[in-house]
Amino acid sequence: MSKQLVSHIDIDATPAQVWDVLTDFSAFHDWNPFIFDADGRAEVGVRLTLRMRPEGGRPLTLRPTVLEAETGRRLRWRGKLGVRGILDADHRFTLEVIDDGVRLRQEETFSGVLVPFVARSLDRGTLPAFAAMNEALKQRVEQALRH
Secondary structure (H helix, E strand, C coil): CEEEEEEEEEECCCHHHHHHHHCCHHHHHHHCCCEEEEECCCCCCCECEEEECCCCCCCEEECCEEEEEECCCEEEEEEEECCCCCEEEEEEEEEEEECCEEEEEEEEEEECCCHHHHHHHHHHHHHHHHHHHHHHHHHHHHHHHHC
C-alpha cells in the first residue's frame, strides 16, 4: 500500500530565487516550521539530516539520501523508518515556471507495511506541515526580493 501527499503554492519569484532558499539547509532553522533543522547539501548521493515536526506531532530525525538535484527544477530525496519496507518516504519538490512566478509543488509518497496504520496521521499532521512550509518559503523568498 502507498499514500501520497501533495501541496503546492505560487511564489512571485524566479526558479533560481526559490531554489536558493529551498536548498540553503543551514538556514532552515530561521524560517521553516516543518523541517526546523537540516544539514547536508542538495547533491545526488548526499545523505541529509532533517529534524522535522509534523503539525501537532513530536519532532523526529530522518536521514534521507538525495536522489535528484536539478538546479531550479527538482529536488528529491528518499528516506526510511528503520529498515526499507517498514515506512519508506520519497519526497519531491518541483519548481514549475508559471505566468507570474513559480509554482512549488511539494509531494511525498509513503510506502511500506506501516502505511495503513499511519495514513490518518499523515493527513492530519504531515500534509498541514507541508502547507506551512510552503507558505513560509513563499514569505522568505518574496520578502528577500522586497529588500
